[in-house]
Amino acid sequence: MTGEETTEITLTVNGERIARRVRVREHLVDFLRGELQLTGSHLGCEHGICGACSVRVDGVVVRGCLMLAVQADGAEVTTIEGLTDTGEIADLQAAFVERNALQCGFCSPGMLVTAADLLKAAKPATREEIRNFLSGNFCRCTGYHAIVDAVETTLNKRLGR
Amino acid sequence: MKAPKFSYVRAESVDHALALLDQHGDEARILAGGQSLMPTLNMRLSRPQLLIDINRLDALKGIALQGDRVRIGALARHVEVLNSPVVAKNLPLIAEAMPHVAHVAVRNRGTFGGSVALADPAAEMPACALALGATFVVQSSKGRREIAADSYFKGLYETARAVNEILVEALIPVEKPGTVSVFLELARRHGDFAMAGLACHARIDKGVIAEARLVYFASEVRPTLATRAIAAIKGKPWNDATRDAALAALADDLDPMTNLHGSAAMKLHLQRVLTRRAIDQAVARARAA
Numbered sequence: 001m002t003g004e005e006t007t008e009i010t011l012t013v014n015g016e017r018i019a020r021r022v023r024v025r026e027h028l029v030d031f032l033r034g035e036l037q038l039t040g041s042h043l044g045c046e047h048g049i050c051g052a053c054s055v056r057v058d059g060v061v062v063r064g065c066l067m068l069a070v071q072a073d074g075a076e077v078t079t080i081e082g083l084t085d086t087g088e089i090a091d092l093q094a095a096f097v098e099r100n101a102l103q104c105g106f107c108s109p110g111m112l113v114t115a116a117d118l119l120k121a122a123k124p125a126t127r128e129e130i131r132n133f134l135s136g137n138f139c140r141c142t143g144y145h146a147i148v149d150a151v152e153t154t155l156n157k158r159l160g161r
Numbered sequence: 162m163k164a165p166k167f168s169y170v171r172a173e174s175v176d177h178a179l180a181l182l183d184q185h186g187d188e189a190r191i192l193a194g195g196q197s198l199m200p201t202l203n204m205r206l207s208r209p210q211l212l213i214d215i216n217r218l219d220a221l222k223g224i225a226l227q228g229d230r231v232r233i234g235a236l237a238r239h240v241e242v243l244n245s246p247v248v249a250k251n252l253p254l255i256a257e258a259m260p261h262v263a264h265v266a267v268r269n270r271g272t273f274g275g276s277v278a279l280a281d282p283a284a285e286m287p288a289c290a291l292a293l294g295a296t297f298v299v300q301s302s303k304g305r306r307e308i309a310a311d312s313y314f315k316g317l318y319e320t321a322r323a324v325n326e327i328l329v330e331a332l333i334p335v336e337k338p339g340t341v342s343v344f345l346e347l348a349r350r351h352g353d354f355a356m357a358g359l360a361c362h363a364r365i366d367k368g369v370i371a372e373a374r375l376v377y378f379a380s381e382v383r384p385t386l387a388t389r390a391i392a393a394i395k396g397k398p399w400n401d402a403t404r405d406a407a408l409a410a411l412a413d414d415l416d417p418m419t420n421l422h423g424s425a426a427m428k429l430h431l432q433r434v435l436t437r438r439a440i441d442q443a444v445a446r447a448r449a450a
């Protein structure tokens with residue numbers, strides 16, 4: 001087994017049908033970044049700790065570094081680029097800017113993709129619950145407070161509170 | 162880092178996966194949620210030649226009540242267990258523990274069977290399964306066999322499952338009326354692996370502990386049933402004397418591993434704190450029931 005094993009996959013990325021040949025050992029974010037030039041999904045640790053690689057697969061947030069691209073065959077993948085284009089989280093992004101919920105911005109795509117799941121559920125959440133929901137996403141700059149503020153404000157606005 | 166080279170096969174059936182395991186033996190790994198396996202590949206801590214992806218095998222999915230046991234398919238994701246009304250109603254211990262397992266994105270992929278197969282000493286589900294007296298069903302190309310949780314966890318990441326076997330499901334007795342359970346753990350941050358933890362299932366009649374199973378995790382190499390502490394509380398009312406006896410006996414049950422989370426002495430202290438809190442709570446829950 002010297003050569004690289006590859007395989008054909010077909011998937012939907014940000015609403016667009018895509019067919020590609022991928023290396024079987026390539027994880028989903030390397031595929032998105034390298035093959036599709038969707039560089040919004042970041043890679044921090046590549047072992048599941050930091051959450052910078054968060055993407056939405058079949059409706060739920062997952063760690064893009066812990067899923068192989070070949071496993072996304074037939075799946076519907078949405079990245080931060082897709083969430084931005086559809087406007088699904090325009091209000092959350094505005095709140096991030098408003099509240100200064102980012103500094104270097106490295107964690108922001110992962111934070112937004114994760115928080116998008118919480119907002120999608122459209123259920124009231126306490127600050128504690130918001131913190132728990134985001135506990136798998138590291139931020140080395142902000143100290144989290146402003147991020148929780150931004151998510152809380154957006155959630156409350158959406159719930160009309 | 163990036164994963165080393167490997168071959169990948171998406172299993173079409175359980176038999177297909179088992180045939181591949183027979184053929185490749187130790188060179189092959191089952192890929193379930195990937196939440197523990199993928200990090201080890203990316204860090205090149207393991208170099209299997211073949212990954213057998215079982216994610217599309219419907220036979221391994223689902224959660225259902227079967228008589229007086231709940232069947233949790235190996236591929237049931239943590240999030241499904243967390244949201245399952247069957248689990249909430251029949252296995253309150255597992256429902257109480259599941260929010261402590263990792264973070265949202267990890268729970269969306271990680272599986273119950275993966276946790277039990279891996280048997281991380283700090284994992285919640287192995288401890289709960291042991292506390293509730295679960296049975297694990299494993300299958301090889303020769304057929305199925307059942308392994309009681311009591312004899313399944315052997316050592317550090319070591320279980321009674323053979324390399325040519327797949328974990329198919331867990332069968333967990335429902336928590337009977339008149340019993341109570343409590344799950345407690347201490348972690349530095351929500352969702353992180355525990356530094357100390359306890360799964361407790363007991364029958365308490367009018368303040369007297371008729372029966373109890375206390376399973377400790379995140380201190381020994383495997384989830385550990387504290388037989389001496391249990392003997393110290395069995396048949397006793399929960400008072401200061403019983404408590405002191407139980408906490409003293411715990412030193413004979415546990416010999417915690419020193420690791421990044423703390424020294425052996427600190428872990429034993431934390432497990433004692435949790436023991437006191439857990440039985441206090443169990444007694445309160447029994448009284449309220």
Ligand SMILES: Cc1cc2nc3c(=O)[nH]c(=O)nc-3n(C[C@H](O)[C@H](O)[C@H](O)COP(=O)(O)OP(=O)(O)OC[C@H]3O[C@@H](n4cnc5c(N)ncnc54)[C@H](O)[C@@H]3O)c2cc1C
Nearest residue numbers: 048191193194195196197198263271272275276278284328
């Ligand atoms: C950041 C982070 C935090 C975490 N925190 C926690 C935590 O607090 N508590 C906790 O318990 N876990 C935690 N985990 C681990 C997580 O719960 C994993 O999902 C779980 O340990 C393994 O399940 P999996 O389905 O992902 O298995 P995989 O990673 O796919 O497999 C793990 C191992 O089990 C084998 N295996 C899997 N399924 C089977 C099967 N059906 N039959 C035979 N062998 C099988 C694989 O070959 C592999 O060796 C964390 C993970 C991450 C990345």
Ligand code: FES
Nearest residue numbers: 044045046051065
């Ligand atoms: S890059 Fe995936 S969790 Fe850090």
Ligand code: FES
Nearest residue numbers: 103105139140141
């Ligand atoms: S803004 Fe820099 S890591 Fe979060």
